[in-house]
Amino acid sequence: MRIYDYDFVWDVTEPADISAALSKRHGEAINSFWLSHGAGQYPAVNILVKRELSSVHYIPKERHAGSVSVAKVPGPRANETTIFFIRPGEKIWVANDQIIPFSDALKVAQEFATSAALPKCIQWFDL
Secondary structure, three states: OEEEOOOOEEEOOOHHHHHHHHOOOEOOOEEEEEEEOOOOOOOEEEEEEEOOEEEEEEEOOOOOOOEEEOOOOOOOOOOOEEEEEEEOOEEEEEEHHHEEEHHHHHHHHHHHHHOOOOOOOOOEEEO
16 A cells, blocks of 8 residues: 655555554644555545544545545534645645544554445544
């Protein structure tokens, strides 16, 4: 599996290598990762990280909206948003009902490494 972040690319297969790549943070504990298999762009998983929070987006093919992660338990501000960064300085607002712990995003990455299908380890909302 190939993992891209703001400025680096990893080719990984082992769970420990996946965890190490996804532990990289920039600035105020942020990063944005794209995961795919081989040279293909799709299917892909995008993981936005801010400290121990994540938002995950699965895109099965080009021109398909895909699916986004669903929070297990709505937080105290379920109808609000959290700011993540697509790139340093480029903000994106994500609905809090899509925010999951980073530990769950890591499980998504590890499952995606073994199968390009939509990971089953978390709940998804189809866009």
